[in-house]
Amino acid sequence: MKLQLHTTYGGRNWDEQFTQTVLFTPGETENRVVNLYPEIEFQTLEGFGGAITDSAAYIYSLMNDAQKRKLMETYFSPDRMNYQMVRIPIDSCDFSVEQYEAWTESGALNFDRVEKYILPMLRDAESAAGRKLPLLLAPWSPPAHMKTNGQRHQGGKLLPEYRAHYAEYLCRYIEEYQKRGFLVRALSLQNEPKAVQTWDSCVYTAAEEKAFLRDFLRPALEKHGLTGLEIYLWDHNKERVYEWMRDIIDDDTDAIVTGAAFHWYSGDHFEALDLCRLRFPDKKLILSESCIEFSKFDADDHFGAASIFAHEMLGDLNHGICFFGDWNLLLDEEGGPNYVGNYCLAPFLFDTKIKQLQPQLLQQYMEHFSRTLTPGSVRIGMSRYAEGVEVTAWKRPDRSLALVLLNKGEEEAPVVVRLHDQEASLLLIPRSISSAVIE
Numbered sequence: 001m002k003l004q005l006h007t008t009y010g011g012r013n014w015d016e017q018f019t020q021t022v023l024f025t026p027g028e029t030e031n032r033v034v035n036l037y038p039e040i041e042f043q044t045l046e047g048f049g050g051a052i053t054d055s056a057a058y059i060y061s062l063m064n065d066a067q068k069r070k071l072m073e074t075y076f077s078p079d080r081m082n083y084q085m086v087r088i089p090i091d092s093c094d095f096s097v098e099q100y101e102a103w104t105e106s107g108a109l110n111f112d113r114v115e116k117y118i119l120p121m122l123r124d125a126e127s128a129a130g131r132k133l134p135l136l137l138a139p140w141s142p143p144a145h146m147k148t149n150g151q152r153h154q155g156g157k158l159l160p161e162y163r164a165h166y167a168e169y170l171c172r173y174i175e176e177y178q179k180r181g182f183l184v185r186a187l188s189l190q191n192e193p194k195a196v197q198t199w200d201s202c203v204y205t206a207a208e209e210k211a212f213l214r215d216f217l218r219p220a221l222e223k224h225g226l227t228g229l230e231i232y233l234w235d236h237n238k239e240r241v242y243e244w245m246r247d248i249i250d251d252d253t254d255a256i257v258t259g260a261a262f263h264w265y266s267g268d269h270f271e272a273l274d275l276c277r278l279r280f281p282d283k284k285l286i287l288s289e290s291c292i293e294f295s296k297f298d299a300d301d302h303f304g305a306a307s308i309f310a311h312e313m314l315g316d317l318n319h320g321i322c323f324f325g326d327w328n329l330l331l332d333e334e335g336g337p338n339y340v341g342n343y344c345l346a347p348f349l350f351d352t353k354i355k356q357l358q359p360q361l362l363q364q365y366m367e368h369f370s371r372t373l374t375p376g377s378v379r380i381g382m383s384r385y386a387e388g389v390e391v392t393a394w395k396r397p398d399r400s401l402a403l404v405l406l407n408k409g410e411e412e413a414p415v416v417v418r419l420h421d422q423e424a425s426l427l428l429i430p431r432s433i434s435s436a437v438i439e
Contacts, residue, residue: 002439003417003424008364009432010303017364024438027423029416032385034405036419036438038395040381043322045394047084048370049136050075050326050347051289052125054089054096055337057117059330059350060124067357071348072128074363075329081370083133085185086125087288087325088118090139090173092152093191094199094342095328099152102173103143109169111176119180121329134185136261136288136325137174138235140192140200142166147202155196155203163212167220174226186230188261188288189213194236199340206247209233213248218256230258235288237266242275249280259284264312265293273319284323287316291327292345292362294335303431305345306365307408310390310433313369314406317379317392326366333358365433372402372435389413389428401438407431 001024010016060068075083091101102109126133141152146166149156158166174184189212193204204212213231221227234244241262249257260276264287273285290312292305313324326347333351335343347363350356377394380401384391390406407413407428415426419438428434 001419001422001424003426003436004439005426005434005436006368007429007432007434008361008368009429022424022426024419024422024424026421027416027418028421029418029423031416032414033383033416033418034385034389034391034393034403035383036393036401036403036417037381038401038419041395042379042381043320045317045373045375045377045379046323047082047375048324048326048366048373049083049085049087050329051087051089051095052118052121053328054092054100054113054117056095056328056330056346057121058097058337059332059352060121061117062352062355063350063357064355067350068124069128070357071330072124074348074359074367076125076128076133078130081367082374083125083129083370084375085134085136085323085325086122087136087138088122089191090137090170091141091143092200093140094197094340095331095336095338096200097337098339099200101143101152102176103145103169109172109176114176122182132181132183134183135177136186136188136232137177137184138188138191138261138288139170139202141202143169152200153198155201157203157208158212163216164220167212167216170217171220171224171226174229175224184229186232186258188232188235189217190235191289192236192263193234194240199342206244209244210248210253213256214253221256230284231256232259232261232284232286232288233257235261236263237269238262238264238272239266239269240272241269241285242272242279245276245280245283249283257283259286261286261288263288264290264316268312268315270315270319273316273321277320285321286323286325287321288325289327290325294343294345297345299335299345302361306361306433307406307431309362310365310368310404310406311408313366314390314392314404317369317373324369368404368433368435372404372437374402377402385415386413389415396437403436403438405434405436407433
């Protein structure tokens with residue numbers, strides 16, 4: 001057997017990479033070991049993806065054709081990051097150039113804003129992928145007139161008398177995508193249902209979301225022939241994902257709930273995912289949104305951002321997710337545009353002043369995952385010798401084994417990979433991420 005290791009290291013200079021091949025030999029090493037147990041299997045990976053927001057698509061519209069091709073081929077071509085699914089907001093969100101909604105007083109949906117920026121970028125993504133891309137649609141707010149506060153932002157709730165109308169609105173929104181030839185696979189009930197934001201937001205309790213799903217959305221989906229749609233609960237920070245599933249899933253709702261979506265902004269809470277898998281083993285867990293927020297992290301600390309993000313990806317993968325979704329695919333040099341100034345990092349930034357596309361270190365870290373852990377891979381049993389060496393291990397559809405290894409520390413980390421009484425010795429250099437394939 002042989003192990004091929006690809007490593008990215010360094011800080012601001014993210015061109016520092018190397019590849020090495022290591023042969024396995026018989027051995028009985030006990031220290032500094034990462035054990036692999038391919039006979040122990042967990043969840044199957046559906047893949048990785050990101051979001052096409054109004055902001056991302058607007059910046060995309062400013063780029064030239066060569067820059068657009070580079071961006072799309074990096075994300076969606078099968079031999080690069082191989083993104084599998086795209087998340088798109090229903091109407092505006094914080095990462096929109098301005099607020100908008102498709103609702104009109106006549107009852108017809110006005111899709112002009114979606115057509116202007118989002119759909120051209122989505123079509124190019126599908127062209128690069130060479131296939132239809134499944135979509136996850138997520139609302140940040142119902143239309144303003146349907147809410148208690150009469151506006152899209154600052155929270156508010158869905159008025160009870162508009163629950164049937166809103167369920168109809170969501171179904172018709174999905175159908176607008178379908179009419180244009182797109183594949184809508186999944187719907188989130190509400191982005192961040194506990195957040196009162198200065199941008200588009202709407203608050204639900206678990207009981208309110210359950211009632212809306214059971215009594216209004218389900219009948220609307222049946223009426224429109226959309227019962228095959230995947231439905232995801234929560235779509236908020238993972239510290240409460242177990243509680244939301246516990247309080248909503250019962251005999252009345254079990255059949256229409258595919259699983260739970262969650263975000264990462266409140267910390268690790270990997271144990272919450274364990275609780276979900278223990279109580280609801282047949283439900284999917286997906287990370288639907290994650291990003292490095294400049295309000296919390298130093299925009300100039302490229303290694304810090306990339307390593308924190310990789311830690312999150314490793315933890316979520318090791319605790320049961322089947323899909324990991326990044327947030328904006330593209331932003332400008334400030335981490336926007338964002339109509340409320342809530343800026344963040346994206347794997348690619350486009351400097352609108354000098355018209356230059358700038359891949360970030362974060363992009364290379366993410367590619368270690370999405371290029372190595374192919375769709376259909378199954379997570380396998382493993383153990384590692386130290387907290388400072390983070391590892392995830394998978395069996396790919398071709399039966400090869402794939403690993404991603406993170407060394408955030410300032411010192412070298414020796415590792416002996418053990419498999420069936422065979423060993424391969426590696427040296428993880430400081431501040432590095434590595435991906436490995438064992439054949």
